[in-house]
Amino acid sequence: MTPEETEKLENAVATGMPQAVEELKRLVAIPSVAFPGHPEEPVLAAAALTEELLRSTGLPHVRQIPIEGSYPAIFAEAPAPPGAPTVLLYAHYDVQPPGDPALWRTPPFEPTLRDGELYGRGAADDKSGVLAHVLALRAFEGRFPVGIKVIIEGQEEYAGERLEEFVEKHPDLVRADAIVVADVGNPAVGDPAVTTSLRGLAAFTVEVRTLREAVHSGQFGGAAPDALATLIRMLSALHDENGDVQVPGLPRGVFLGEAPAEETFREFAGVLDGVALPGSGSVADRVWASYSITVTGLDVPTVREAVNAVHAVARARVTVRVPPGGDPVTAGDDVVEHLQRAAPWGAQVSVTDRVHGTGFLSDTGGRARAALNAAMTRAFGREPRDIGSGGSIPLVATLVRQFPAAEILLFGAEDDGSAVHAPNERLNVEELRRVATAEALFLAGYGTA
Structure with missing residues (x-):
């Protein structure tokens, strides 16, 4: 990519941010809790809005796919230019239940923008992933440098295996050379990272x-x-x-990479003064490897x-x-x-x-990872580092089994202070811009690498 092409993509993402924030508010306002006992209508409304957002990116083929025993997935694609690789983009539009409303400083499904942060259930996990993909794709104005496939899931949070079963039966639909999973985040705002391990469930x-x-x-x-x-x-x-x-x-296990400081972990987890952290080993040992x-x-x-x-x-x-x-x-x-x-x-x-869901451990080399490293370095002003995650994404293990040659890249707009699955979940809006910029630069760089 030339400097002019790089700057054009960066400007396109930045220009699209006000619209994207308003769209994220619309999506967060929908209580799309896909747990048993919760109403189906809001989940289907979130599916419809997600479909609308993907149609706005210039992707020529967008549709809902019925998933047996679950909510529909939204699938979109654009063919690859001659000789270019194909990238699959993943996120999910369902959210965790809000829990006790009294613990929220603002209503969980009334998205509130305060001091550059958007509060609401799903603002980070994982409706930010949906909007990161939308922002990045819009930057190309329908002329994509790689083949694009997008699949947005509707029942990830309930820990089911329904989409996994669908992928196993229809592997060609989502087959790709690289897979971007936007359902994780950075240790802190502005601290870029690629998640290279996930725990199973x-x-x-x-x-x-x-x-x-x-x-x-x-x-x-x-x-x-x-x-x-x-x-x-x-x-x-x-x-x-x-x-x-x-x-x-x-x-117990041992994480061989860099571990977060205990003081930082205590702050992000909201551990009260005088309360000890349970367990043995480093924080990374406990939450990433054990x-x-x-x-x-x-x-x-x-x-x-x-x-x-x-x-x-x-x-x-x-x-x-x-x-x-x-x-x-x-x-x-x-x-x-x-x-x-x-x-x-x-x-x-x-x-x-x-x-049940299986864990994940990735390779850190490859053409796609090199392109992502360069893109994140440009978007964040510093190189990304490898981290683990104590969370689980059931689909990832299925993708590894189905496509062993594909590079799977996990990064996103969340951060350890986003309070995902907890009261007062929030997204740093500037982090969304950086991640969407990194994704756009990655798609362009990967297409020309």
């Missing part, structure tokens, strides 16, 4: 039953087995006193609805993060068996709604 719901029905805690408490107390004892058996996972078969187990939900009466009763049944949703190379099915089995062994008083334990 195993999740399930565990139910404990001890009585036919709840009974009076005064009349029966002390001898009647409490299902909630039983479940608490079982869950507490998952970690030792230091906070390390103590399930047999789930050892197993972790989190109780993400409990089905028991709330404090407000509490009655003086011994509970007959209690449920918990348990999520296991699995380091790259680990088997999520085996890890989930190990945790389930550990919980069953820890159940006191002969309580009845059942497990349902199991889902």
Whole structure:
């Protein structure tokens, strides 16, 4: 690329930013929670808006693809110029549930721009990925230097494997030489990074039953087995006193790259003063290279609805993060068996709604990665570094299996302070511009490399 071509792309992205921010607000305002029990209409509305946005980029072919048992994916493509490679762009339009509205400083689905940051559920994860792709593609005014394929998923957050099954049945639809996954981010705003490892995932719901029905805690408490107390004892058996996972078969790992400083991690995680970080090893060892187990939900009466009763049944949703190379099915089995062994008083334990996703470890060389390094260096003013992620993106492992020769590149507009999956999620707007600029420069550079 000539300096003039580079500057033209940078200016095109910058000029398109005001429109893109307004479009991101429209998308964030849609409560597209694809979890069971939430309404379908907002998810389908987000799909329709995503389709509209992709049509605005100049891609000649855009359509919704039905995904069995899930919400539609939005697919778009443009053929590659003669001799040019093809790039697949991925993101997702569904979001996590907002949680307790009282914990949000602004309503989760009323996007609010404040001091250069856009607040709202999904502003970062992962509707920023959708808009990063849209911004980058618009910069080419319909004349793309590489073949383009785009697939935007509609149920990534619920940890299902529905799109993965679709890709396995229709690999040619998404076949590409390089794959950009815009569902991660940088350690901090302005600190460019490429994510080279992801943890896998195993999740399930565990139910404990001890009585036919709840009974009076005064009349029966002390001898009647409490299902909630039983479940608490079982869950507490998952970690030792230091906070390390103590399930047999789930050892601690070591991350060989640069680890974030503990002080930085504490700040971004919002750890309160005087509260220690659980577990052993560096922060990177714990969140990028080791197993972790989190109780993400409990089905028991709330404090407000509490009655003086011994509970007959209690449920918990348990999520296991699995380091790259680990088997999520085996890890989930190990945790389930550990919980069953820890159940006191002969309580009845059942497990349902199991889902799995495999981790990812990438190569750091290749033509596409070299083009991305150059693009991010230009957009951010410094070279990107390799980092890991404790999160999981189920589709990535499927893409690795289906297309072993493709280079998979993970970067995006989120950062560790974006509060994804938490109250007060936010996106730094300038980071969106830098990432979209980097993506546009990557597509141009990769096409001419």
